[in-house]
Amino acid sequence: MNIKGIFFDVDGTLICHDKGRMSAATEAALYALQEKGIRLFLATGRHINELVELQIDFPFDGYVLLNGQLCLDRQRQVIFANPIEGKDKERLVHLFTSCAFPMVIVEKERLYINTVTDQVKRAQKAISSTVPEVAKYHDQPFYQCTAFIDEQKTHQLARELTNCVITRWNPYGVDIISKQGGKDKGIQAMLAYFGMNAQETMSFGDGQNDKEMLQYTKIGVAMQEADPVAKKAADFVTKSAKDDGIVYALKHYGIL
Structure with a gap:
């Protein structure tokens, strides 16, 4: 499986709010992915300030924020912006x-x-x-x-x-x-910035706002407790965030 970039939703996907943080197994998987040369991105409805509050300090390669409306690179510089007008x-x-x-x-x-x-x-x-x-x-x-x-x-x-x-x-x-926005639009901007192709990508999500992202990437993975809209859009339904569903799906596809 030639996956070069992976996009992660935050709430209910990367973070289980029963624990209020990313699990140790998930964090270890992210570092293992980076060691393999795979670029990792957040794709969330969250603002960058909220990510700081959640203590998400993993060194992601980029941030697709506000459901694709604002995209930042690793240094938090703007790659793409699409305000409501x-x-x-x-x-x-x-x-x-x-x-x-x-x-x-x-x-x-x-x-x-x-x-x-x-x-x-x-x-x-x-x-x-x-x-x-x-x-x-x-x-x-x-x-x-x-x-x-x-x-x-x-x-x-x-x-x-x-x-x-x-x-x-x-x-x-x-x-x-x-209406011109969405996580898929933000991902398009991020891929253009890094010179990557959607056929080389994977995404994880659980909400209605993840539908387009899960459909746009080569592999879309919905969490076990995802909204039915997300599950229908996904290629695979993994375990819940509290059961390290990201790790389970990465192993299922042979990426880890």
Whole structure:
């Protein structure tokens, strides 16, 4: 199997939130992959500041952040950026400033929320993260919004935002990005930067926002507890993160 690059989702994939960290076996596997000359990347809905908070300090070759909207190299320099713009941006800013519901705006350097509720606290606890600071919007470019809303409000918002895509990352919240974005688009930019081919890649994920990534790479692996959308898009379903599913799949394909 000629795999030269592997992309990893974070929550529920690289990290099991029962433990709140990457397992020792998974970390050892990542170092073994790098020793074989395979490039390793994160592909997540997370902001770089959140990765620091999660103490993910492995030396990845690149970072596909905010569901592909912002890509950084190992030195955290921007490779690709795709902010939300136009009428959808105006609508999201209005929803944020009016506090229609709890909502996070994610800029290049920071992320912040308009109001904090018990739902927000539960959602952040579920992903081992603190609640973002409460702040006002100051007319800066932003690449993603996170809304803490139920399915009914999600469908309503999807009808209003004609140039955005909404994907659910857990029962409490959804991510909103430009329709021109997605993890697959971020991966394309990363591969172009490194001169690599999608036929030489593999990816691991567990959420709705991983669907396009799992389909785009040569091999897409869904975790055992993945969303049905991710499982359907994957080539293989491995064990759960707490049972070192990444290691299991790498051995299944003979990569380790």
